[in-house]
Amino acid sequence: MNAVEIRNVSKSYKNYKLSNVSFQVPNGYITGLIGPNGAGKSTIIKSIMGMVIPDQGDISVLGQPIDSERADYKEQIGYISDENIYYDYLTLAEMKKIVAPFYSNWDEDLYLKYMDIFELPARKKIKECSKGMKTKFSIALALSHHPKLLIMDEPTAGLDPVFRRELLELLADYILDERNTILFSTHLTTDLDRVADYVTFVNRGQLVFSEAKDEVLDRYLIVKGGRELLDGDIRKEFVGLRETGVGFEGLSRDRDRVVSLFGNDVMYQTPTLEEIMYYTAKGGIKHV
Amino acid sequence: MSSISLLMRKDLLLLKRYLWLIVIYTIIFSGFVQKDNLLLYNFLPMLLLILVVNNDMQPSSQQFLGTLPVRRKILVLSKYASAGSLLIIAGILGGLVNSLARYYLDGNMYFHTLLVVGSIISGLLFMALYIPLFYWIGPKGGQFLNIVLILFVMMGNGIVTGILSTEQTIIIMDWFNNHPVESGVICGGAIIVAILTSYVISTAIFKKRDI
Amino acid sequence: MNILLSPSSGEPIYLQIVRQVRGSILQGELTPGTPLPSIRQLAKDLQISVITTKRAYNELEQEGLIDSVVGKGSFVSGGNQEFIREQRLRLLEDKIRELLEECRNIPIDVEELVEWIRLVEKEGGHNR
Numbered sequence: 001m002n003a004v005e006i007r008n009v010s011k012s013y014k015n016y017k018l019s020n021v022s023f024q025v026p027n028g029y030i031t032g033l034i035g036p037n038g039a040g041k042s043t044i045i046k047s048i049m050g051m052v053i054p055d056q057g058d059i060s061v062l063g064q065p066i067d068s069e070r071a072d073y074k075e076q077i078g079y080i081s082d083e084n085i086y087y088d089y090l091t092l093a094e095m096k097k098i099v100a101p102f103y104s105n106w107d108e109d110l111y112l113k114y115m116d117i118f119e120l121p122a123r124k125k126i127k128e129c130s131k132g133m134k135t136k137f138s139i140a141l142a143l144s145h146h147p148k149l150l151i152m153d154e155p156t157a158g159l160d161p162v163f164r165r166e167l168l169e170l171l172a173d174y175i176l177d178e179r180n181t182i183l184f185s186t187h188l189t190t191d192l193d194r195v196a197d198y199v200t201f202v203n204r205g206q207l208v209f210s211e212a213k214d215e216v217l218d219r220y221l222i223v224k225g226g227r228e229l230l231d232g233d234i235r236k237e238f239v240g241l242r243e244t245g246v247g248f249e250g251l252s253r254d255r256d257r258v259v260s261l262f263g264n265d266v267m268y269q270t271p272t273l274e275e276i277m278y279y280t281a282k283g284g285i286k287h288v
Numbered sequence: 289m290s291s292i293s294l295l296m297r298k299d300l301l302l303l304k305r306y307l308w309l310i311v312i313y314t315i316i317f318s319g320f321v322q323k324d325n326l327l328l329y330n331f332l333p334m335l336l337l338i339l340v341v342n343n344d345m346q347p348s349s350q351q352f353l354g355t356l357p358v359r360r361k362i363l364v365l366s367k368y369a370s371a372g373s374l375l376i377i378a379g380i381l382g383g384l385v386n387s388l389a390r391y392y393l394d395g396n397m398y399f400h401t402l403l404v405v406g407s408i409i410s411g412l413l414f415m416a417l418y419i420p421l422f423y424w425i426g427p428k429g430g431q432f433l434n435i436v437l438i439l440f441v442m443m444g445n446g447i448v449t450g451i452l453s454t455e456q457t458i459i460i461m462d463w464f465n466n467h468p469v470e471s472g473v474i475c476g477g478a479i480i481v482a483i484l485t486s487y488v489i490s491t492a493i494f495k496k497r498d499i
Numbered sequence: 500m501n502i503l504l505s506p507s508s509g510e511p512i513y514l515q516i517v518r519q520v521r522g523s524i525l526q527g528e529l530t531p532g533t534p535l536p537s538i539r540q541l542a543k544d545l546q547i548s549v550i551t552t553k554r555a556y557n558e559l560e561q562e563g564l565i566d567s568v569v570g571k572g573s574f575v576s577g578g579n580q581e582f583i584r585e586q587r588l589r590l591l592e593d594k595i596r597e598l599l600e601e602c603r604n605i606p607i608d609v610e611e612l613v614e615w616i617r618l619v620e621k622e623g624g625h626n627r
Contacts, residue, residue: 029549051354052498068360068495075357085352087344089305098298102291102356172543194506195542197550212550214513270509 001027001063003149003181004048009057011043016205018043020057023210025149028178029197030171032213033185034273036281040205041185042082045153048183049079062148075103078142082154084134088127092120092137103145114140132159139167143174150174150182156191168195189273199273203281213273220276221255224248225266237261240279251279291358295366296373302343303336303374310336314385333378333411337371338434341422345430350499364423364490368483371415379408402461412479416486423493500529504545512547516555517562524564524575525587531577535565538573562586 004025011018018040025031033041046052047059053068060066061073086095092115100106115122118136126134135155142150150171156164168191174180186192192199192213200210209216223238226247235241237258238250251271252258259268271279314332344353353363383404391397418437425433464471500523504515523529535556536544542552556573559565563582567573602612 046354046498049354051351053496071357071359071362073357074355077355079355081351081355083348085348085355087302087349087352090301094301098301099356101294101297102358168546169543172546175549176539176543178539194547197548213548214511214551214554218511270511 002060003027003062004183005058005060006044006048007058009044009047009054009059011047011052011054011056016040018054018202018205021202021205021207022057023200023207025181025183025200026198027181028175030175030182030184030192030195031198031200032189032192032196032273033183033200033202034189034192034277035187035202035208036277037187039202039281041187041202042153044202045151045183045185048151049074049077075105075145076148078145078147078150080135080138080142080150080152080155082157084126084138086126086134086138089125091123091125092129093122095126095137096122096141099141100144105146107144107146110146111140111144114143132163135159136163139170143170148180150180150184152182152184152186154186155184156186156188164191167191171195187277189277193273196273201277201280203277208280216273216276217270219253219255220271221252221258222269222271222275223250223252223258223262223266224269225262229262229265234261238279239276240282242279242282251275291356291362292366292369295358295363296370299340299343299366299370299374303339306339314381332382333375333407334414334438336374336378337411337415337418338437340371340374341367341419342430342434345422345426347499354499360495361491364419364487364494367419367490368415368487371419372412372483375411375415376408379404379411382407409475409479413482416479416482420486420489420493423490423497426497502541502545504547513551513555513558516541516545516552517558520555520559521562521564521586525583525590529575531575531580533575535573535575 002024006024007022009018009021016038021040021044033044035041043052047054048061048066050066050068050071058065062076064070064073066073087098090098096111100108100111114120114136118133118140120129120133120137120140124133126137129137139155156167159167171182171184172195175182184192184196196213198211199213199216201208220239224247227243230241230243230248237252237254239253241248241250310332313335344350383399383401387397387399414437421433422430500520502516502519504512506512508515510518520529520535529535535541538552538556539549542549545552556565556567560567560573564576564586565573566576598612599609602609
């Protein structure tokens with residue numbers, strides 16, 4: 001089963017378009033939604049949350065098709081935004097008082113536990129909290145109603161490395177229960193390199209791929225070698241290429257093919273998600 | 289609790305920070321300063337209306353509401369419910385405070401029912417205009433809208449006072465006074481139609497809105 | 500059992516797990532019937548993905564080193580002592596091949612090597 005299914009979703013804005021995107025978020029796993037800023041990650045996430053209404057396409061969440069008039073499924077979702085969406089003139093305790101009763105599964109003990117772990121001052125006003133505290137608070141709110149699906153929109157942007165590590169730990173804790181699912185959007189892929197099970201990559205409003213991370217990393221390959229090895233046809237083998245005075249570095253989508261092409265004349269390296277993103281976003285072939 | 293009552297509770301909690309403003313305002317215009325001041329009867333409900341609608345019209349707050357397991361229709365409906373009930377409460381409160389002031393100053397405790405009902409009716413009609421406009425223009429233009437509407441209400445006060453004292457109005461008022469049931473039905477019907485239309489328009493606008 | 504991963508080593512993460520668990524089993528550190536951590540627990544502890552961990556366990560299962568029981572988790576396989584012995588012998592064979600390769604490179608002949616092995620054993624044997 002899939003926690004989220006997105007079929008042929010399109011959405012046009014004045015200067016930007018999400019075109020015909022389809023992918024699934026499998027139940028029980030961590031799916032990373034990656035792409036450069038402005039690639040369409042937020043539009044996709046907001047469409048799942050029913051905040052953005054797509055021009056075309058269908059979205060199902062936890063087995064139910066959604067539209068702008070459905071909202072009950074959100075009770076099963078913990079949503080963490082990249083910006084503060086709470087009334088910042090309230091204290092954390094007051095904000096919690098507003099949020100909690102909307103969820104029938106609200107677990108006050110769990111909430112207090114997170115407030116304690118995160119060392120959050122309940123009586124402090126939200127606007128007086130640091131970015132990290134605000135994110136922690138929204139994680140506490142999101143997890144305290146036992147959601148089946150955790151949706152995070154750039155949660156680690158602006159967080160210090162220590163807490164980013166703690167956050168990954170929390171996610172792993174949450175996913176220990178195999179009924180739970182995480183959809184995690186980010187442009188900081190180092191967070192996902194290890195923990196993500198599936199990776200969905202969007203670039204300029206289009207889907208590049210959506211599959212198991214291990215398969216992606218098995219398929220793509222970084223090749224490093226001398227410039228004399230490159231010619232017009234060879235250049236076409238690469239998704240993206242960086243040529244300098246002292247050699248080239250390129251990303252190939254077909255491991256076996258480039259290995260048979262270059263043999264032992266070059267260095268090979270398994271790419272990181274960031275490298276895949278970089279070369280794909282850079283796109284085409286650049287001559288320096 | 290139903291979603292609507294939870295949303296109304298939220299509106300009240302958000303209004304708490306303006307409590308001092310409301311109290312000071314009420315005291316100033318309660319009649320200690322000026323007897324039967326329309327700024328109390330008309331303006332206090334308007335003030336509450338504007339505050340309660342503006343409380344969560346910011347884009348970030350709209351997003352927060354979007355994360356809640358509440359249908360958009362209900363989000364809109366709750367705005368009407370909050371604003372409407374606050375208008376009515378404010379109207380009655382204004383009347384009570386004013387009669388207290390009268391008692392203190394003059395020794396008689398007259399409750400100006402006509403003014404209270406009038407302010408509530410005009411408040412509700414105003415709300416029927418204001419909320420869809422706000423949904424239409426959105427929070428960015430909303431500040432501008434507020435200023436325009438406050439000016440409109442202030443000028444409107446003069447006009448209303450003027451209208452209330454013309455002969456035709458007095459005749460109409462007499463009729464209303466002599467036919468309380470019929471006038472109740474007419475006014476009530478008109479308000480219900482206005483608010484329903486307004487609600488349908490607001491929902492139609494908000495349903496298609498990306499937040 | 501310890502599992503230590505090095506993401507930058509070039510060896511796929513799941514193979515690192517397979518190699519280390521296999522090592523622990525073949526060396527007898529993990530005895531038959533010993534429960535292994537659940538897939539999700541191990542993924543959490545190693546801060547890696549569930550799929551990667553699953554892949555490692557599948558591989559170990561295919562090698563006959565572990566058994567997975569639905570609802571109970573994974574255990575070191577007990578029914579396969581013969582197989583484990585075989586595997587260990589094969590590992591030994593790999594080392595012998597390595598040794599022979601080195602002998603050819605130096606070069607010394609096999610007789611000399613066998614003599615040497617006997618000598619080391621007589622001295623009390625264990626390395627280091």
